[in-house]
Amino acid sequence: MYGKGIFKGLSVTLNRFWTTYTEDIRWLFSGKKRYFNEDGVKARAGKDTKGIFTVQYPEERLIIPEEFRYVPFLVYDEGADGRKEVRCTSCGICSKVCPPQCIWIVRTNDPNTGRPVPQPAEFYIDADICMNCGFCAEYCPFDAIKMDHDFEIASYDRNVFNLDKLLKPAAYYESIRPLNAARENEARKAKEAAKAAKAEAA
Amino acid sequence: MATPTPTATLDLAACFPGAVSADARPGYKGWIIEKDKLVEVATAIRDELGYDHLTAVTGVDYLPEGKMEVVYNAFKTTGGPVLTFKVQVPRIDPVEVPSVTSVWPGAEFQEREAWDLMGIKFTNHPDLRRILMWEGFEGHPLRKDWKEAFYEEDAKPFKSRWPEGRHVMAEERSPFKDNITFPKDFDPEKWVPEGEEALYGALAKYQTEEDGLKTDHIVINMGPQHPSTHGVFRVALTVDGETIVSLKPVMGYLHRNHDKIGERNTFLQNMPFTDRLDYFNSMSNNFGYAVAVEKLMNIQVSERAEYIRVIMAELSRIQNHLVFIGMLGNDLGMMYTPALYAFEERELVLDIFEAASGSRMMCNYFRFGGVVRDLPEGVLQKINDLVFERLPGKVDELDRMLTENEVFISRMKGVKVIDAENAIRYSITGPVLRAAGVPYDIRRADPYSVYDRFDFDVAVRQNGDLMDNYLIRLDEVRQSLRILQQAVKQIPAGPVMPGKPQYQVRVPAGESYGRVESPKGELGYYVVSNGKPNPWRYHVRPPSFVNITALEQMCIGVKIADFIAILGVIDIVLGELDR
Ligand code: SF4
Ligand code: SF4
Numbered sequence: 103m104y105g106k107g108i109f110k111g112l113s114v115t116l117n118r119f120w121t122t123y124t125e126d127i128r129w130l131f132s133g134k135k136r137y138f139n140e141d142g143v144k145a146r147a148g149k150d151t152k153g154i155f156t157v158q159y160p161e162e163r164l165i166i167p168e169e170f171r172y173v174p175f176l177v178y179d180e181g182a183d184g185r186k187e188v189r190c191t192s193c194g195i196c197s198k199v200c201p202p203q204c205i206w207i208v209r210t211n212d213p214n215t216g217r218p219v220p221q222p223a224e225f226y227i228d229a230d231i232c233m234n235c236g237f238c239a240e241y242c243p244f245d246a247i248k249m250d251h252d253f254e255i256a257s258y259d260r261n262v263f264n265l266d267k268l269l270k271p272a273a274y275y276e277s278i279r280p281l282n283a284a285r286e287n288e289a290r291k292a293k294e295a296a297k298a299a300k301a302e303a304a
Numbered sequence: 305m306a307t308p309t310p311t312a313t314l315d316l317a318a319c320f321p322g323a324v325s326a327d328a329r330p331g332y333k334g335w336i337i338e339k340d341k342l343v344e345v346a347t348a349i350r351d352e353l354g355y356d357h358l359t360a361v362t363g364v365d366y367l368p369e370g371k372m373e374v375v376y377n378a379f380k381t382t383g384g385p386v387l388t389f390k391v392q393v394p395r396i397d398p399v400e401v402p403s404v405t406s407v408w409p410g411a412e413f414q415e416r417e418a419w420d421l422m423g424i425k426f427t428n429h430p431d432l433r434r435i436l437m438w439e440g441f442e443g444h445p446l447r448k449d450w451k452e453a454f455y456e457e458d459a460k461p462f463k464s465r466w467p468e469g470r471h472v473m474a475e476e477r478s479p480f481k482d483n484i485t486f487p488k489d490f491d492p493e494k495w496v497p498e499g500e501e502a503l504y505g506a507l508a509k510y511q512t513e514e515d516g517l518k519t520d521h522i523v524i525n526m527g528p529q530h531p532s533t534h535g536v537f538r539v540a541l542t543v544d545g546e547t548i549v550s551l552k553p554v555m556g557y558l559h560r561n562h563d564k565i566g567e568r569n570t571f572l573q574n575m576p577f578t579d580r581l582d583y584f585n586s587m588s589n590n591f592g593y594a595v596a597v598e599k600l601m602n603i604q605v606s607e608r609a610e611y612i613r614v615i616m617a618e619l620s621r622i623q624n625h626l627v628f629i630g631m632l633g634n635d636l637g638m639m640y641t642p643a644l645y646a647f648e649e650r651e652l653v654l655d656i657f658e659a660a661s662g663s664r665m666m667c668n669y670f671r672f673g674g675v676v677r678d679l680p681e682g683v684l685q686k687i688n689d690l691v692f693e694r695l696p697g698k699v700d701e702l703d704r705m706l707t708e709n710e711v712f713i714s715r716m717k718g719v720k721v722i723d724a725e726n727a728i729r730y731s732i733t734g735p736v737l738r739a740a741g742v743p744y745d746i747r748r749a750d751p752y753s754v755y756d757r758f759d760f761d762v763a764v765r766q767n768g769d770l771m772d773n774y775l776i777r778l779d780e781v782r783q784s785l786r787i788l789q790q791a792v793k794q795i796p797a798g799p800v801m802p803g804k805p806q807y808q809v810r811v812p813a814g815e816s817y818g819r820v821e822s823p824k825g826e827l828g829y830y831v832v833s834n835g836k837p838n839p840w841r842y843h844v845r846p847p848s849f850v851n852i853t854a855l856e857q858m859c860i861g862v863k864i865a866d867f868i869a870i871l872g873v874i875d876i877v878l879g880e881l882d883r
Contacts, residue, residue, distance in 0.1 A: 104710055105710060106708070106710075107707075107708030107709045107710050107712075107713070108709050108710055108711065110704055110705075110708055110709075111704065111705040111706060111708070111709045114701055114704055114705040115641060115705070118645070147651075147652070147655055149652070149686070149689035149690060149693055149694045150694075151648075151652075155648050155651070167655075167658055167659040167662075167680070168659075168680065169658075169659060169660065169661065169662040169677070169680060170658060170662050170663070171662035171663060192466075192467070194465075194466035194467060195807065197461065197465040197466040197469060198461035198465075198466065198807070199461075199570075199572070199573070199807045200461075200465075200573075201460075201569060201573035201574075201576050201577060203460055203461065203462050203465055205465060205466075205469070206464075206465050206466075206469030206470065206471040207465065207466045207467065207469045208467065208468060208469055208470060209466070209467035209468075218467070224469070224470065224471075226469070226471040228471065228473075228474070231474065233576055233666070234663065234666065235575075235576035235666075235668050236662055236668065236676075237572070237573075237576070237807070240676065240805065241805070241807040249662065260473065262471060262473070281680075281681075
């Protein structure tokens with residue numbers, strides 16, 4: 103019969119249409135909030151999601167997974183007297199590996215001897231050129247540069263981030279990437295312990 | 305699908321004494337054909353040796369040796385690895401090589417590209433115009449002595465970044481100071497682009513003189529800004545009434561010379577750039593490049609990583625095909641409902657990509673020898689849920705919604721896209737080739753990674769019309785689900801990278817052509833290394849670009865409205881087509 107296929111197809115659409123209501127009603131009766139609420143967003147991204155799927159950014163936000171990467175930042179540890187202990191040693195690896203070459207580093211030189219000091223004097227990331235590839239964070243041997251989660255950096259000007267803008271505390275890093283940070287801290291501790299043991303043996 | 309035939313014994317030099325010699329450079333393979341004998345030998349390669357499908361054609365500029373080389377890769381549609389053969393000519397303009405379009409018409413656009421970017425003139429080519437650069441452009445940018453506007457150094461990393469990296473805005477280094485050369489006596493005020501004339505001149509003329517009335521040719525330009533062209537793609541066509549008489553695609557609006565960027569990059573730095581080719585399937589793009597370079601480096605990929613790669617590539621294929629079906633709906637005027645249903649599933653797949661790689665579309669997930677990181681906690685479970693519980697039902701739903709719809713059927717059935725014979729002649733690969741009745745799938749015909757361990761069928765349809773091109777995508781999604789279901793069950797534990805991650809990989813001198821079955825067809829990478837940290841030649845053979853070679857052939861004689869549907873089923877993506 104001509105038209106059977108059309109009806110079959112339309113029944114799919116109709117079913118979807120009804121489901122948007124039945125889902126909302128189901129959530130209403132279960133006493134949970136489906137919208138503007140983290141659990142609701144999570145459920146909408148789950149395997150059983152049906153009904154309304156859209157997440158209404160910016161009022162609602164998708165859950166950002168730990169590995170999500172956006173323009174990098176530099177990590178500093180808080181020193182005893184509140185000093186910023188920058189982890190970066192200005193070794194230059196990140197600027198060499200960066201595919202669009204958007205990392206610019208000026209190394210510190212000792213004013214007396216002229217020898218390099220493991221500290222960046224200046225550090226720029228041209229965030230408009232950065233392609234968020236994550237290589238810098240991946241290959242930095244000192245866990246000094248990490249990918250951020252803050253993606254809302256649109257502006258009317260050019261985004262060239264300097265050292266001031268790039269530095270963020272280790273606590274922030276731990277808050278956005280807890281599993282990674284824990285893994286790295288452990289590895290660092292193990293390394294230090296091994297070093298100490300070696301020094302003792304010597 | 306026939307089993308791949310062993311080809312190790314093939315000795316072309318013995319078959320064509322005096323015309324062919326083996327390529328003896330270390331790290332190279334294949335055959336070097338004398339320029340004057342090229343067409344003759346190519347015909348024999350096609351007819352007598354059975355290499356009926358010419359897949360990749362590209363040029364290499366060996367500047368220090370003073371040579372230009374054209375590299376051809378052909379395969380048999382019955383299966384087996386590719387046969388590589390080359391022609392070498394001295395690097396003195398005009399660099400001339402005979403065109404092989406008379407043997408394989410599918411070489412047309414790739415030869416035009418080699419002319420455009422490399423300046424290799426193909427004699428007897430039917431329509432040798434620029435293809436990616438604009439008409440009136442001076443020079444051939446892929447030549448090693450050509451320098452781009454923002455040129456800094458021949459190879460990255462640039463010395464200005466460290467240790468004295470004082471930031472300079474890219475735009476402050478004005479491109480109009482020393483890097484742009486104009487032709488002599490060039491006056492921009494008086495310059496008239498001549499490319500348009502060449503383009504319209506290339507369109508075939510027609511005459512209807514039966515009734516004695518003189519008719520005008522109507523030339524229609526579609527695009528570059530037209531929703532049905534899937535991006536900034538343009539076609540110029542002449543019509544007789546509503547029937548297409550002649551058609552020429554115009555492309556390159558999104559061209560950024562990916563190959564040149566790739567040759568300035570280090571091997572590793574190319575990985576994130578491949579994401580930007582077919583931006584729907586960055587996982588497949590990574591895959592192809594990793595396969596090509598790993599071949600050259602001769603390293604083993606760790607077991608677990610192989611499985612993760614297959615899982616990611618197949619998930620990518622599923623979301624690509626679902627979106628394809630949805631967008632096909634848009635092309636046919638079935639606005640947005642199927643597209644949005646498809647996007648829902650795609651989002652769930654992208655969630656997985658994001659959790660594993662850190663980005664939804666620009667995944668940059670593969671490394672030479674493995675992948676960046678193991679699947680984070682819970683991701684394998686998510687994949688499991690999707691491929692066992694959710695996606696099979698959703699594919700059925702899409703199937704139920706569209707396949708039997710009478711309006712849809714009458715629009716799609718019997719509108720020919722291409723038949724098997726022409727599909728092979730025109731170097732078409734991927735679903736379009738299989739919908740025409742040729743069961744060629746690289747995952748089976750020339751298996752890479754661990755695809756030989758899975759049980760799946762090569763989807764094939766017989767008619768090669770629009771309907772079959774739609775149905776084959778559904779078939780392929782179902783086959784991909786089969787592969788995925790096996791892969792998530794079999795995935796072994798273990799490391800995902802052999803050894804320590806390195807940012808400077810050592811790639812021995814030589815060449816390699818690595819290819820994978822991307823959702824759109826054969827995605828190939830031709831890489832030449834001279835032992836330095838940067839590739840000497842890096843070339844992408846994008847399926848969208850090569851499949852479009854047959855566009856005119858497909859569209860002559862069809863109605864203009866069908867053109868949109870035909871372009872839709874080829875499934876082009878401009879990031880890859882224009883590179
Ligand atoms: S961020 Fe890391 S890789 Fe970059 S210079 Fe500093 S220490 Fe070296
Ligand atoms: S994320 Fe990639 S592009 Fe951005 S600064 Fe790091 S290495 Fe460079």
